[in-house]
Amino acid sequence: MPPASPSARFFEPLVRDLVERSASSLLGIYGPRTDSLRTFLSQVLQKPAGHPDSFLADPVFEAIFDWETADVTMSDLAERDFLTEALVAAMGTEADDERLKEYVFPRSGNRSLTNMRRGST
Structure with missing residues (x-):
């Protein structure tokens, strides 16, 4: 098994708490x-997240880290038919909810092309 990345080690206590608290709940x-029966269920439910027999899947924390930008704009992606114009327009529209205002992707801003190719934005 490869060594855990620094970000994975950073989240180990949080993931461990999630597993323990979900089992306890x-x-x-x-x-x-x-x-x-209680002992058996406790052992099964407390297997590490992502383990084949685990109650919890591997957590995903990618969204909290900055993206590596590309020299391609959202408009460029639409022009190349990588994204539809409607999607680019929707992603560039500011939400009414104050908590969502940071999730606007302007046409001229650079985005992570690698993540978009993988299908995660």
Whole structure:
């Protein structure tokens, strides 16, 4: 197994807490009455996130890090039929909700072409 990246190590305590708290919550909500069943479920539910038998999938934190920009604008991507004009227009429209105002992608701004090629924006 390759060594964990610095960002993965940064989030290890958070992921561990998510696994432990979700297991504890489920056991608290459903309250198995027998000790052996409770122990078994606790062991199953507390497997590390992303493990094949885990209750939780690998977390995704990519959105909180800055993107590496490309020398291609949103308009360029629309002109090349990589994105539709309607999508570029929608992504460039500022939301009414104050919390969403930072999620505007201007036509002239550079974006992460690598992430767009992967399908994640």
